[in-house]
Amino acid sequence: MTNTQEEKNVKDIRNSAIKEKGAEYFFLLCSLMSVGAVLLICFFIFRGAWPTIKTEGLWHFLTFDKWKPTDVPPLFGIFNMIAGSVYVTLGACVIGVPVGIFSAVYMAKYCPRKIYAVMTQFVSLLAGIPSIIYGFFGMMLIVPFIAEHMSGNGNSVLAASIVLGIMILPTVIKVSEVSIRAVPRSYFEGALALGATKEQAIFFVGIPAAKSGILAGIILGIGRAIGETMAVVMVAGNSNILPKSIFKSVRTLTANIVLEMGYASDSHYDAIVATGAVLFLFILLLNMVLNVINKNANASGGLS
Amino acid sequence: MKNTVSLILRGFVYVAMGVTSLSLFGILGYIFVNGVMAFKWSLIFGEYSSSNPAIGFSVFTTCVMIVLTLLIAAPLSIFCAVYLTEYAKRNNKLVTWIRLATETLAGIPSIVFGLFGAIFFGTVMRLGYSILTGCLTVAIMLLPVIIRQTEEAIKSVPDMYREGSYGLGASKLRTVFRIVLPSAMPGILSAVILSMGRIIGETAALIFTLGSVAQFPSSLLDSSRSLAVHMYISTRDGGSAGREVAFFTGAVLIAVILFMNIGASYLGGKVGKDFEN
Numbered sequence: 001m002t003n004t005q006e007e008k009n010v011k012d013i014r015n016s017a018i019k020e021k022g023a024e025y026f027f028l029l030c031s032l033m034s035v036g037a038v039l040l041i042c043f044f045i046f047r048g049a050w051p052t053i054k055t056e057g058l059w060h061f062l063t064f065d066k067w068k069p070t071d072v073p074p075l076f077g078i079f080n081m082i083a084g085s086v087y088v089t090l091g092a093c094v095i096g097v098p099v100g101i102f103s104a105v106y107m108a109k110y111c112p113r114k115i116y117a118v119m120t121q122f123v124s125l126l127a128g129i130p131s132i133i134y135g136f137f138g139m140m141l142i143v144p145f146i147a148e149h150m151s152g153n154g155n156s157v158l159a160a161s162i163v164l165g166i167m168i169l170p171t172v173i174k175v176s177e178v179s180i181r182a183v184p185r186s187y188f189e190g191a192l193a194l195g196a197t198k199e200q201a202i203f204f205v206g207i208p209a210a211k212s213g214i215l216a217g218i219i220l221g222i223g224r225a226i227g228e229t230m231a232v233v234m235v236a237g238n239s240n241i242l243p244k245s246i247f248k249s250v251r252t253l254t255a256n257i258v259l260e261m262g263y264a265s266d267s268h269y270d271a272i273v274a275t276g277a278v279l280f281l282f283i284l285l286l287n288m289v290l291n292v293i294n295k296n297a298n299a300s301g302g303l304s
Numbered sequence: 305m306k307n308t309v310s311l312i313l314r315g316f317v318y319v320a321m322g323v324t325s326l327s328l329f330g331i332l333g334y335i336f337v338n339g340v341m342a343f344k345w346s347l348i349f350g351e352y353s354s355s356n357p358a359i360g361f362s363v364f365t366t367c368v369m370i371v372l373t374l375l376i377a378a379p380l381s382i383f384c385a386v387y388l389t390e391y392a393k394r395n396n397k398l399v400t401w402i403r404l405a406t407e408t409l410a411g412i413p414s415i416v417f418g419l420f421g422a423i424f425f426g427t428v429m430r431l432g433y434s435i436l437t438g439c440l441t442v443a444i445m446l447l448p449v450i451i452r453q454t455e456e457a458i459k460s461v462p463d464m465y466r467e468g469s470y471g472l473g474a475s476k477l478r479t480v481f482r483i484v485l486p487s488a489m490p491g492i493l494s495a496v497i498l499s500m501g502r503i504i505g506e507t508a509a510l511i512f513t514l515g516s517v518a519q520f521p522s523s524l525l526d527s528s529r530s531l532a533v534h535m536y537i538s539t540r541d542g543g544s545a546g547r548e549v550a551f552f553t554g555a556v557l558i559a560v561i562l563f564m565n566i567g568a569s570y571l572g573g574k575v576g577k578d579f580e581n
Contacts, residue, residue, distance in 0.1 A: 006349060016475060019475075019477065020350070020475055020476055020477055023477045023480075024387075024391050026382070026383070027383045027386050027387035027391055028387055028391070028398070029378045030383035030384050030387065031380070031383070031387045031388065031398075032398075032402065033380050033404050033447065034402060034405040034406045034409055034447050034448070034451070035401055035402055037405070037409060037444045037447065038405045038408050038409060040420070040424060041412065041416070041420045041444075044420055044423045044424050044428070044474075045416065045419060045420060045423075048419075048423055055312040082469070098316075098320070099320045099323050099324060100320075100324075100444075101320075102316050102317050102320030102321070103317075103320045103321045103323075103324045105317050105320075106317045106318065106320065107319040107321075110317055110318075110321075111321075119321075119325075121565070121566075121569060122324070122325060122328050123324070124565060124569070125328060125561075125562065125565050126324070126328050128498070128501050128505070128530055128561050128564075128565055129331065129332075129505070129558070129561065130504070130505025130506070130507065130557055130561070131505070131507065131508070132505065132507045132532045132535050132536050132554075132557075133331065133335060133505075133535075133554050133557060134331070135536075136457075136535065136539060136550055136554055137330075137331045137334060137335060137336070139539065140547075141334065166327045166331075169324055169327070173324070188521075197307070197310040198310070198314075199309070199310035199311075199313040199314050200309070200310060202313075203313055223411050223413075227412075227414070227415065227416070228413070229411025229413065229414065229415040229507075229508035230507045230508050230536060234514070234536075234539065254413065254415050254508070256371065256416075257415050257419065257506060258415060258418075258511065261422070261511075261512050262511070262512065267483040271356065272419075273419060273423070276415065276416050276419040279413065279415070279416060280412070280416050283411055283412060283416070284408070286406065286411070287408060287411050291407075302566075304543065
């Protein structure tokens with residue numbers, strides 16, 4: 001081999017090493033995009049919220065129940081909306097969680113193998129329907145139904161709860177099903193051997209063993225419900241009051257943003273961003289709870 | 305006594321699944337039947353006006369948005385998944401951060417993305433209400449969706465494939481692009497198709513980023529409406545003509561998403577199957 005040939009080989013190897021290393025850093029850079037995005041979101045949302053928090057005071061902003069952005073001076077208090085978000089989310093859980101868990105039991109333990117694939121399709125399709133369609137459906141069918149057969153004009157806590165209850169079903173079902181399936185067969189077989197019926201084995205042995213996974217599913221559902229915007233705006237009525245019954249109109253944090261952001265300016269705009277920041281904090285809090293639950297579940301091998 | 309409780313519980317199980325299926329079919333059927341009944345050719349090809357809120361411009365905008373958003377989000381997410389699965393060492397601090405970030409992104413409600421997009425892309429970067437602002441905002445929302453599923457797909461490629469490639473003298477980079485990614489392709493495509501569904505259905509994040517001007521966009525800096533936004537604005541402001549077009553738009557959305565779900569699950573079903581023999 002001539003000298004130049006050798007040099008060329010060395011150069012090739014070095015070049016490819018640079019290429020390899022460069023690619024690795026490029027992939028890393030792409031990965032850091034999501035970290036960057038989260039940091040940017042936190043920064044701009046909380047910075048946008050800061051003027052309101054500074055002038056109104058955090059506690060006052062959270063607990064004051066008057067929202068009059070166009071008055072002079074304007075009044076900014078989001079207590080009613082926090083309560084509204086909590087009400088509809090609780091309502092969604094009351095409707096969606098039992099149906100979701102029982103459906104998950106069906107999927108994990110009762111569903112005939114032949115139709116299982118189809119049922120899984122149904123559940124993921126339910127998850128894929130855009131929220132605007134849920135909202136429109138609620139507005140055209142559920143709201144008139146409540147107005148006609150119950151009380152009020154239909155735009156209500158109840159309507160929002162029903163729509164959200166359906167929307168959280170796929171989340172609750174999927175996560176619960178996985179955790180019910182993760183319970184070892186021997187648990188069920190042990191219960192059956194002791195004379196329990198299939199239902200007793202599932203509900204008194206299987207479900208308690210899968211409870212942390214089911215809880216994780218419920219919390220994911222709560223996150224979806226509290227952050228849902230379009231579907232709620234279309235059925236909740238959106239009056240800024242503390243609803244006295246489930247047939248009364250309600251405004252959630254998300255609705256407050258989407259209804260007023262279009263024309264808000266100056267301090268009003270800041271207050272809208274602050275509403276978003278409060279919502280964001282709720283979600284971060286839920287995420288933390290979820291992490292703790294998942295960590296506990298992993299620590300005890302998925303069972304507790 | 306024992307049997308009564310069991311029977312009741314069993315009853316609940318079947319009723320619950322019935323309620324779930326019924327909600328699905330109720331919603332799909334109701335929107336679809338009414339949408340088909342509201343169908344008129346002028347709703348697609350007609351000029352937009354308040355008496356005929358045609359969806360033509362909005363179909364165009366939606367297609368543009370799908371392409372542009374995927375062009376931004378798909379490469380980033382796929383490379384991120386490659387890094388996490390092929391390059392990152394276990395218990396690397398950076399990896400913990402990246403995972404925490406993607407999990408956080410997955411949980412953030414779309415309206416918060418909308419707020420952020422309007423502030424950052426719209427105001428700070430001066431893009432205003434435009435297709436570009438909307439695409440960038442939705443692209444961030446898609447990152448966790450595509451990353452997670454691509455990771456799954458890449459993990460399902462057997463190590464044997466990589467070892468074979470290394471054994472033949474291929475470099476790591478070559479192995480990733482010639483062996484790993486092509487083998488994981490059905491899974492990646494399924495992730496991309498599902499995220500197309502997200503783009504099409506997104507509303508809350510788009511109202512204040514894409515805006516809601518009813519027009520054929522002439523550049524990426526123009527505001528327009530995606531189908532979902534058009535559906536919302538028509539229901540809100542459009543009166544009875546708006547309701548009609550909302551039904552029709554809803555039916556179109558459902559048809560597209562049904563189609564995509566089937567495609568995604570067909571491809572998803574292929575993942576791992578090629579490796580069995």
